[in-house]
Amino acid sequence: MGQTAGNQGQKTGEREPLWASAAFDGDSSCIGAARRLATGFLGEVKAVHGVPVSERALGMTQLVVSELVTNAVKYAPGPVMLDLRIVGGAVRVSVWDSDPVLPDVAATDPRRVGRHGLEITLAVSQGYEVRREPVGKRVTALIALADDPGGHIAGSTAP
Template sequence: MAVDPVDGRLHASAAFEGQGSCIAEARHLAADFLTGVRTEHGIAVSQQALELTQLVVSELVTNACKYAAGPLLLDLRIAGELVEIQVWDADPVLPVARAAEAGRVGQHGLEIVMAVAQAFEARREPVGKRITARIALTDDPGVTHNGRRH
């Protein structure tokens, strides 16, 4: 975990080769980051936020490994009362949530991410694309970073 010298926000980043083991490594990075945010910086992070962040990281990294050949980048940062999750990969094709199909098995990752995130964005970059999802740090939006109510 580090403090961004430009915007002063807490963040953690990692580059992965895109192999299957990177999914678990990315989940661990997310858990360690939010645990450190809570214990080292006193920022309120609910258990639900921790679990949802790991879920979103897992789904986004899985999609990058599955659909984009090559490396991927994961960036986590605290943005106000949210954790911002960004995954970059080299494939410029933007993901599209599929229409609901009663018998479909799998391929629900993007739907899950969009359902649990406060915000979701997919944009092309000069090379590849960047997917951003934001998760609330607390279950109670009235709780500030120091754990006090507004």
């Protein structure tokens, strides 16, 4: 597992971007490591940078990271990359894998066992995007950091 974390790309006089990213081998052990990275990142965002992060946002971020990384490990051979960024009042969770096939959301079926990851991600996210890359694809979800019944994220309309 390789990991980079920090606030690189900072420009003088601007608020520094808050982000963390990691590259994983793509075996199942990376799922827990990805969740731990998300937890540590949001903890630092809150404690060090004073950005409000609700308990709901922390839990939903862990869930979305887990679901997206699990899908990448399950359906794509090779490495997985996770990128977490604070964008406005949200955390943008982005997972890259090597498979160019775009995921589809299975029709809702409460009797189905498994294949609920994207359903869950869509249900708890304020924004969702899937994009083909020159190699593979990137799945991105946006999760509000503060509790807001309307799900509004200030200054943001998409991942």
